[in-house]
Amino acid sequence: MFDDLDFEGYTCPVPIRPDDTVVLGHGSGGSLSHDLLRRLFLPELGKAAPRALDDSAVVVIGGERYALTTDSHVVSPLFFPGGDIGRLAICGTVNDLAMIGAKPIALTCGFVIEEGLPFEILQRVAASMKEAADEAGIYIAAGDTKVVQKGGADKLFINTSGIGKIADGVDISGANAKEGDVIILSGTIGDHGIAVLSAREDLGFETTLESDVAPLNRLVEAMLSVGEVHVLRDPTRGGLATTLVEISEQSNVTIEIEEERLPVKPAVKAACEMLGFDPLFIANEGKLAAFVKESDADKILNAMKKTKYGKDAAVIGRVIGSGKSQVRLKTAIGGTRLVDMLPGEMLPRIC
Amino acid sequence: MKFLDEYRDPAKVKRLLREIESIVTRNWVIMEICGGQTHAFLHHGLDEMLPPQIELVHGPGCPVCVTPLEQIDKAIAIATRPDVIFTSYGDMLRVPGSSKDLFSVRAKGGDVRVVYSPLEAVQIAEANPDKEVVFFAIGFETTAPANAMAVLQAMNKGVKNFSVLVSHVRVPPAMEAILGSKTNRVQGFLAAGHVCAVMGFHEYPPIAQKYRVPIVVTGFEPIDLLNGLFAAVKQLEAGEAFAENQYQRAVRFGGNESAQNTIRSVFQSVDRKWRGIGLIPQSGWGLRPDYAEFDAEKRFDVENLLAQESPLCIAGEILQGMKKPTGCAAFGRECTPLNPLGAPMVSAEGACAAYYKYHRISESNVS
Numbered sequence: 001m002f003d004d005l006d007f008e009g010y011t012c013p014v015p016i017r018p019d020d021t022v023v024l025g026h027g028s029g030g031s032l033s034h035d036l037l038r039r040l041f042l043p044e045l046g047k048a049a050p051r052a053l054d055d056s057a058v059v060v061i062g063g064e065r066y067a068l069t070t071d072s073h074v075v076s077p078l079f080f081p082g083g084d085i086g087r088l089a090i091c092g093t094v095n096d097l098a099m100i101g102a103k104p105i106a107l108t109c110g111f112v113i114e115e116g117l118p119f120e121i122l123q124r125v126a127a128s129m130k131e132a133a134d135e136a137g138i139y140i141a142a143g144d145t146k147v148v149q150k151g152g153a154d155k156l157f158i159n160t161s162g163i164g165k166i167a168d169g170v171d172i173s174g175a176n177a178k179e180g181d182v183i184i185l186s187g188t189i190g191d192h193g194i195a196v197l198s199a200r201e202d203l204g205f206e207t208t209l210e211s212d213v214a215p216l217n218r219l220v221e222a223m224l225s226v227g228e229v230h231v232l233r234d235p236t237r238g239g240l241a242t243t244l245v246e247i248s249e250q251s252n253v254t255i256e257i258e259e260e261r262l263p264v265k266p267a268v269k270a271a272c273e274m275l276g277f278d279p280l281f282i283a284n285e286g287k288l289a290a291f292v293k294e295s296d297a298d299k300i301l302n303a304m305k306k307t308k309y310g311k312d313a314a315v316i317g318r319v320i321g322s323g324k325s326q327v328r329l330k331t332a333i334g335g336t337r338l339v340d341m342l343p344g345e346m347l348p349r350i351c
Numbered sequence: 352m353k354f355l356d357e358y359r360d361p362a363k364v365k366r367l368l369r370e371i372e373s374i375v376t377r378n379w380v381i382m383e384i385c386g387g388q389t390h391a392f393l394h395h396g397l398d399e400m401l402p403p404q405i406e407l408v409h410g411p412g413c414p415v416c417v418t419p420l421e422q423i424d425k426a427i428a429i430a431t432r433p434d435v436i437f438t439s440y441g442d443m444l445r446v447p448g449s450s451k452d453l454f455s456v457r458a459k460g461g462d463v464r465v466v467y468s469p470l471e472a473v474q475i476a477e478a479n480p481d482k483e484v485v486f487f488a489i490g491f492e493t494t495a496p497a498n499a500m501a502v503l504q505a506m507n508k509g510v511k512n513f514s515v516l517v518s519h520v521r522v523p524p525a526m527e528a529i530l531g532s533k534t535n536r537v538q539g540f541l542a543a544g545h546v547c548a549v550m551g552f553h554e555y556p557p558i559a560q561k562y563r564v565p566i567v568v569t570g571f572e573p574i575d576l577l578n579g580l581f582a583a584v585k586q587l588e589a590g591e592a593f594a595e596n597q598y599q600r601a602v603r604f605g606g607n608e609s610a611q612n613t614i615r616s617v618f619q620s621v622d623r624k625w626r627g628i629g630l631i632p633q634s635g636w637g638l639r640p641d642y643a644e645f646d647a648e649k650r651f652d653v654e655n656l657l658a659q660e661s662p663l664c665i666a667g668e669i670l671q672g673m674k675k676p677t678g679c680a681a682f683g684r685e686c687t688p689l690n691p692l693g694a695p696m697v698s699a700e701g702a703c704a705a706y707y708k709y710h711r712i713s714e715s716n717v718s
Contacts (some may be wrong), residue, residue, distance in 0.1 A: 023458045100412075201467065269352055333364040333573045335396020337709040 029237025029283075031344035055099040055233065058166065067102030070161040072267075078121065078155055080199040082210025085158055086128035087283060091215045092236070093162040094136045096215040099232045099288065101172040101224060102164030106141040107133065112157040115150045125156065136215035138162070143335050167224075176230040177251035181319040182297035184290045186213065186219060186304060187312035189240050190268040193282035198271065209267045212309075214286030215313060219307045226303045227296025234288045241280040241327070242341045243289055248325040256328045257317030257339075280329075287332050291319065354592050358572030359395075367577035371584055372402045379587050380536045381580065381670045382529070383569070384522060385543035386413030389702050392570050393709035405580065408536065408672030409702035411525050411625065412543050414490040415442045416695045416702075417521055419624040421658035422518040423448035426487050429516065430456045430463050430649045436479060438472040439487040440494075441465040462554045469494075469501035469515075476505065476513035485647045488515040492546045495519050495636060496610035499617035502638070502645050514647040517637055523554045524634035529672065530562040537672055539583040541569040541576070544598040549614075552604025555594035563592045570598040590669050617642055627669075627695070669695055669702055676706040683707060 025032040035308050047251065056069035060311040089109065097104045109129070113122070133140055153199030191212040198209065223229055231251070235243040240262075248255050264279045286309055292300050297315065318326075327339040383389055389409040392398040398407055411417055427448045430437035436455070444453040444463065457463040462482075465474050469486050476484035488498040498515065505513040522543060529535055542555060547568045555566045565586035569579030575576045578597045586592060614636065623635025638646050670675040676682050676695065686696050688704050695701035704706055 021458045023454045025454065073369055266352055273352070273355065329396075331394070331396045332359055333361045333395050333397065333400075335398075335400050337393060337396045340708055 002329070008112065011192035012304075024285075024340040027237075029242055030281075031340075033238070034341070056102060056162075056164070058100065065166040067097045067100050067160075067164040067166055069096040070159065071096055072157060072159040074154070074157050075196065076154060077199055078125065080196045080211055081208075082195055083213035083285070084125060084128050084231060085156060086125035086275040087132045087213050089158040089160045090132035090136065090138075091213050091285060093160040094132075094138060094215040094217055095234045095285075095288070097162050097164035098215075098220040099172070099234055100166065101170040101220065101229070101232065102166045103136045103221070104136060104162055104217050107160050107162045108142040108144075109140055109142040109161075110159040111146070111157075112153050113147045114155050115147055117155055121156070132215060136217055138217075168225060172229055172232050173207065174231055174233060174247045174250035177253045177255075177319050179245055179253065179319050179322045180294045181230055181291040182294050182315055183244075183255065183257065183317045183319070184292060184301055184304065185240070185263065185314055185316045186285075186288045186290070186299065186310045188263040188265045188268070189235065189284055189287060190264060190272065190279035192285040193239070194268050194271045196200045196283075196289045209265065209271075210284035212284055214307055214309045216286065216288055219288070219304060219310045222303045222307050222310070223290065223292075223300050227300040228293035229290055229300065230293065231291035232288055235284050237283050238341060239279070239281040239283060240289060241278070241339045244327045244339065245325075245341050247289075247326050251319075252322060252325050253319045254321035254324050254326045254328065255317060256320045256330065258330045259332045261314055261316045261332075263312050263314050268275055280339065286322050289316075294318075295326060355572065356397065358570070358574040359555070360574065364400075364573050364577060366401055367581060368402075371405070371577065371581050374581075374588055375402050375584055377590060378404045379538050379584060380408055380672070381539045381541065381583055382408045382410045382537040383541040383543075383576075383579075384410040384412040384526065385546070385571075386410075386416070386701060386705075387545070388412075388541060388543065388569065388576060390705045391573070391576060393705045395573050396709070397573055397576060401580070405584065408675070409705075410529070410540075410548065410672060411628065412491065412522065412546075413695065413701050414520070415446055416445065416521055417525075417625040417628065418443070418489050418518050419626045419658075420449060421624070421656055422489075422516065423452075424658045425648060425653040425656050426453060426516055427451060427456055428653050428656060429485050429647060430461045430640075431459075432483075432507075432651070433476065434483050435651075436462045436464060436475060436482050436484045437487070438464050438466045438475060438484060438490070439467075443487055443489060450620070461677050469498045470504060473501050473505050473508070473510055473513055474564075476510050477508070480512060482512060483650070484513050485651075486513070486515050487518075489518045491520055491522055492549045492614070493543075495614045495618065496549060496607075499613045502615070502617050503509075505645060506642070515638070515646045516647040517618075518623075518637035519618060520625065521634055521636065522550075523558065524631050525625065525628075526558055527562075528628070528631045528634070530558070530564065534673055537564065539565040539587055540567065541579045541583065542566050542594075544568060544570040544575070544601060547596075547598065547602040547606065549607050549610045551604050552594050552596060552602065553604055553606070555576045559592050559594045565592050566594045568594070568596040568598045568602050570601065622654055676703040679703075703714055 026036045055065040059066050059068050071092045073085055075085050078085045094104050095106055195209045195211040231247055233243045244255050268279055301313055304313040328336055329339050330336055422448055429435055453463050472486035552568050559566045565583045567579045567582045569575055582597050618636035619639045620633045621635050621637035622632050623629050688696055688707055696703040
């Protein structure tokens with residue numbers, strides 16, 4: 001019946017992928033986002049140096065080093081288990097400052113509000129921002145509000161910018177990973193992404209999973225007080241995988257992590273298995289990955305475990321070589337594979 | 352996690368690998384049909400742990416990869432209409448048509464929504480009576496029952512603004528197409544466990560007998576995959592060729608009869624084009640005439656839309672196991688998941704995407 005089928009003659013088409021429009025994947029934190037940054041924004045607005053890709057910029061004022069950062073927050077739904085857009089907006093910027101070892105000082109916030117948003121919602125968001133700011137020990141120094149007509153924005157967007165001071169002797173950057181460094185993760189991965197997804201998509205999971213959104217500056221202070229930290233990064237959009245790939249590229253090192261050592265909550269693991277997601281790529285909002293000097297690793301890990309947001313901290317791998325940027329994963333069954341960024345949005349499997 | 356961790360036990364993996372090593376005496380080419388299995392092999396790093404005599408080739412069991420270009424073009428044409436809410440499984444949004452993908456339709460203002468179940472699409476239709484809601488019903492036997500159920504539900508509820516763009520494909524005709532090809536290298540099959548959970552494996556004994564190939568129904572976890580390979584190698588080494596089931600916790604010989612009845616009540620066998628392969632007779636499902644009113648192709652008059660596939664990527668050879676993704680000159684260079692030249696690089700289940708994502712480790716060791 002199929003004798004006349006000759007596969008050699010059949011080929012696949014070469015589609016023309018349009019490259020003239022922003023798609024949602026450009027905001028996923030994966031390689032599409034990087035592409036946008038490298039091709040469009042950095043040539044116009046920044047120097048394409050490795051440090052330009054850290055969580056905060058370093059500015060020198062009067063001989064002192066300050067960290068400066070900005071972050072816009074869009075999340076649907078505005079309130080999700082374990083947090084809301086207000087807490088997210090404060091923690092996101094506090095954490096960006098903390099990830100280069102700065103002590104956060106002050107924040108500004110800008111609100112873009114869609115016409116029709118009830119005051120009650122704004123009030124709850126503002127209260128949540130105050131609570132998070134108090135917890136982090138920072139103050140909100142300035143703010144701005146803009147209202148757009150119905151449909152001009154999705155309910156509420158918040159931008160926060162922050163400034164922090166970097167102490168003498170602290171030098172933390174994604175470009176500082178060194179061969180031999182031990183990699184410590186501050187806790188379980190994937191909690192935030194799955195909590196928001198299950199709230200948004202109404203997946204009907206009977207789970208009590210909550211977002212991990214939290215300010216990490218006190219955790220970082222505890223770490224810096226006991227040992228030498230080379231790299232800090234909070235694995236937000238794009239998850240831990242993207243963070244590690246970024247660091248391997250910035251520092252030009254080979255990273256090896258072990259699947260068995262990655263802390264993942266059973267509910268996150270189950271949701272990922274069902275949807276065909278990988279916890280390595282799911283967003284976190286209250287976790288950090290640290291590359292630390294090998295001889296200080298135990299001290300730093302112990303100090304982390306004594307803090308509120310580091311009690312589940314674990315060593316997950318190390319930097320095994322330099323001169324080649326690569327992230328390897330030793331699988332639970334004893335195999336090895338590479339880890340890469342996601343090209344765009346993570347999509348649920350079909351079957 | 353129960354029902355999962357026991358199938359990922361490193362000690363059992365080692366033991367099964369040793370058992371396979373102990374019986375294999377020569378080279379064998381074995382195809383895993385399903386893209387989910389391809390990804391599982393690479394995700395766990397299992398492919399690199401196998402004895403060198405076993406060559407895995409990756410089959411056409413990736414619904415996104417084989418959905419023909421013109422169906423994608425039809426989807427794009429429908430989704431672009433302002434009166435339409437176009438719903439789809441997420442993975443299809445990235446597949447390039449002749450000139451764009453569904454993501455860019457959405458970026459330009461089209462109402463394209465990802466759904467987790469086709470029944471959600473029916474709900475969207477009920478909630479938006481002033482819009483036409485179309486669901487992109489693609490996939491193998493695994494997605495067919497739920498997609499058929501959506502049509503039944505729409506009919507029973509009298510939801511008039513719902514329709515489906517159907518591009519269903521079936522596994523057994525593709526297996527026969529591969530085996531009957533002059534260039535076939537496949538000596539044994541790992542049959543797709545989830546397809547068999549629906550359809551059973553009563554279609555396979557005649558194929559195993561006719562083409563003298565072992566066909567082993569196989570699951571998706573490392574232990575399942577190794578059990579499947581072990582069974583296939585045992586048959587090959589013994590010169591035997593029959594259909595057997597290594598995925599007994601999910602698959603019965605007759606399959607899930609109520610799911611099959613649901614499929615049959617809505618769909619009928621039709622000729623279907625496979626992207627990268629071509630037309631395979633009676634290899635797909637289309638709507639029965641009784642359900643023609645739910646046919647989006649008719650409703651939006653895109654039935655005669657044809658697409659010209661230009662010959663540059665080797666997806667055809669990859670999808671039927673003649674070549675590995677790394678055997679393609681464009682792989683990892685001109686063709687990446689970000690800039691896919693062919694469907695196997697697009698889909699999460701596509702062989703090229705799996706190689707790109709996980710497999711550069713061996714190549715990078717060589718260089």
